[in-house]
Amino acid sequence: MPIRDLTLSQKTMNAILDTAVELGRQRIALTRQPKSAKTNTIGVIVHELNTHFITSVLAGIEQQANEAGYSLIITHSSENCEKEAANALQLLHKSVDGLIASLAFNTRNLEHFNRFRKKGIPVIFFDRVAENNHSTNVIIDNYHCGFQATSHLINQGCSNIALVTGSLERNVYAQRHQGYADALAKNNIPYNKKYVLIKDLSKQGSLTAAKELLNRQVRPDGVFVTNDFSAAVCMQFFKDHGIRIPQDIAMVGFNDDTISKMVEPQLTTIRYPGFDMGQQAARSLIDQLTGIAGKEETKTIIVHSELVIRSSSLKKVSDH
Template sequence: MKPKKETTIYDIAAYLNLSSATVSRGLQDHPAINKNTKKKIQTAAKELGYRHNNFASNLRKQKTNTIGIMMHELNSNFMSSVLAGIEKITTEAGYDIIIAHSSESYEKEAANALNLFHKRVDGLIASLSFNTKNLEHFEPFNDKGIPVVFFDRVEEKSENTKVIIDNHKCGYEATQHLIQQGCKRIVMVTGNLQRNVYAQRNKGYLDALRDNHIPYDKSLVLIKDLSEQGGREAAMEILKMKPLPDGAFITNDFSAAVCMKTLKEHGVRIPEDIAIVGFNNDAISKIVEPQLTTVHYPGIDVGEIAARNLINHLKGISNLKHTQTIVVRSELLIRKSSLKKGNKKN
């Protein structure tokens, strides 16, 4: 069956015996067109199956009212909450979003950046993949004056606006809490140390050890992809360590939950044998037994702040060049998984 021809304003004008200019203004709710005529135009448009051509209109205006979102994954509680925050602000401001995800691949991230650039997004909000080597693929945006806001995983030396938490402080506080519980042999399970989030959490871990005169043992730092498999692998490596670590700081709640489950299956008691701290405050942290001590990373706030700053820049309310780094508040939430010294919170 041959598709039906697209209805135009000229079709509506001929149908109502009006000028195309009157129809165009009526569809845009222009005050110069009286209410009855507007109603006739809008009714006819509906009957004839007219669709407003946003693409053509946007080309004339040199803007698309679309924001590109670049994520390194979609199947995480944190990323879902960031996306919810972005979507809330963009919807209120009348912007659409296009979501792309890199699946932790630098090559896919670069291809997605080029695709979003050619889709003429007005701005971009991005979080880098595990193995992103440089920011060259974002240069076309900078060259065209298209604002880019990075969040969570960022390149710290970049001049673009960044929305992050104080990952060093979080790493320090998580490790310090384990030390206060009497832990002296603390394993850290983390992601690629090229990424700012994991590098800074690792630095916080190292500084807490140093400040408490605990020698650093590089064999206790396990670099994983923080997936389900990564959590299982970490547990199996921990089980082989002699002596067994008495504390673990795992920089992702899902991996921490899988690691805990695997350790328990092999007879390790939590927190009696190993006290555990996770990261993100994902929903799973309250479901596992014992409930997981974790760092609250407010994803919704991160998304809202990134989107609001980008849109304010696009609307001329503020200038992103004056805002390099925005640090969002985070906090350690102490639960039973780390409490070696009874159930009282420190």
């Protein structure tokens, strides 16, 4: 029997390739279809991973999720709304049962979160939330914290108080700023926008802020920084330039991160209970997933926070 020529024509090869591509598309499309069955997974989107506050939040979420039989898929946006949206889409394709998220600095459009709700998947926001997002929000009273921190500096005799903070487009920084401004007004201290520095709170942003404050014609005698790491960077820069803390400039930070007790003098700060916040966010989500609460439930949960007074702000030592 003669051996046949098994060489395929170019036309036949193209047809096979076209069929393979189409089958691949169909397979991908099928894997992207939402599953009706539960996956017992919860998606988490955070704006960063390298802070004590976020790791504490994640520990609180993990504890509650583990007790309820859920596993976590954790992503982070690196403070970028486009990466946040990509993470959200990825979690949607993985068919998570619910989502817990904290917004990036520059997130304005929430459409990537609305996709979850359209599919009946509950979303909980914590810390950085959007106004009127029709979801449950877990936050602290940032306005009160800003008011309290500024009032403490005023009570220590400060009358020229600077604020170093993040983007006022985010709720946490906008509300702390409003608390700062209202504390000044209550004590008849003029608000000076030159002493409100909006930075990204990175090391470089904090150094820039510290330099600007020392270059002011009238230097501040108190500084409220809405992040402990940023406050520590500013403190070190001030000390390197002969400024005494708190005698020349009293300092208050925010978060009660580990660094607040490692700097000298130790940093007065706002204790931000990340573990409790994570627990509350996960518990609220699980209540919705298990039917204890409705999936469309909208509420605001406020977690307790407090001012922790340490040496960095005590011009009046007797008040400690």
